[in-house]
Amino acid sequence: MNARAEAAAPRRKHWEDLTTVPLAILGVAFIGAYGVWVLRPEDPAPVHVVIAVILVVVWLVFLVDVVVRIALTPKGHRWAWVRHHPIDFMSAVLPVFRALRVVGLVVEVPYFRRRSGNAVRARFLVLAVLYALVFVVFIALATLSVERDAPGATIVTFGDAMWWAIVTLATVGYGDTYPVTTPGRWYAVFLMAGGIAILGVASATVISVLNERLAEIERGRHEARAGRPSDADGDGDGDSDVDTAADGLDDEGEPIGFQAREGLVPEAPDGASD
Known part of the structure; x- marks a missing residue:
């Protein structure tokens, strides 16, 4: 709403x-x-x-x-x-x-009320895990209650019910345990629908994290090209030695020769020759 x-x-x-x-x-x-x-x-x-x-x-x-x-x-x-x-x-x-x-x-919980990207993802992840846990346990209990006394039932203990619920939620479905009653099969439908929703939330969370990390890397490269790189080497010059060398500049911002950039030999002083 x-x-x-x-x-x-x-x-x-x-x-x-x-x-x-x-x-x-x-x-x-x-x-x-x-x-x-x-x-x-x-x-x-x-x-x-x-x-x-x-x-x-x-x-x-x-x-x-x-x-x-x-x-x-x-x-x-x-x-x-x-x-x-x-x-x-x-x-x-x-x-x-x-x-x-x-x-x-x-x-x-106060942390989950924050609007930052990490807080929102953490909220979705924690809620998904808790919903999955409560959902699986309750569906397992409900299925066991209608299955254990049915003729030909394969879900006769709580362990059987939990195993069936987990493999069904994970969309694995080994087929060693399965409901044989109509109510039990309806519970299976609810469980499969819940499994799709939970896996979808988990996949979306992973993709969101990857997209944010890639965006941060791209933003760092753009800032470096614009002359605002981060001080990765910690020397206070606002740049990293690696990035500076890659740009063809020495620590003072002056151009350096090809051999010096490649790290082969130091560039000869001005006016010096072999």
Whole structure:
């Protein structure tokens, strides 16, 4: 959303400021509860009842949060808000996406708020890594929950699920483990789409770094040709000995002979001959 649309919803912004940290804590609680629900099916029934209550309550809180944020957005900008906050909106439908809300707190670190190129790239890289980690773990848990009791299942342990999720995210796909149920295959679709997005962000970051380094090298060469080279040799003359020699000048800026430039013999003084 643009700055004008954001400014038009001060009440929503106030609501988000108040609820970001509590919702992030609930997101962590949701991750923990869901992990226990999937990984410890042998726990007593009362434990599963408590976990189920936690999951339902958190889901309802997430749903209320999304409804309130949409309601506090001016009518002309509500669909724009939904388009620009897909994870928040999907959390009202599939609560597993709400776990990704926790990653948003990384943006609040002061360094990542800076506008420099390094800070922006670092922000993208850290967010990509954290999103990938949370995404893989949650998809692995969800897939394990629907696969392990299915006939002919190859994903029957959390280790199997993590292995399958990682090789799928990396677009390798060995084929030794794979989902056999319809829900499991839908989770695989989400995972493959996420893998393409994460690899795309990583590739774009690498290309950005290379382009910036090449631009710095080209800028240095242009400054050297324009007579403003850097003092690489540290002698305070504003130039490096190597660059000066390459330009055909001595340390005083005077032309030097071919042999002297090539480092063969010193140039003879004026008026001297063999």
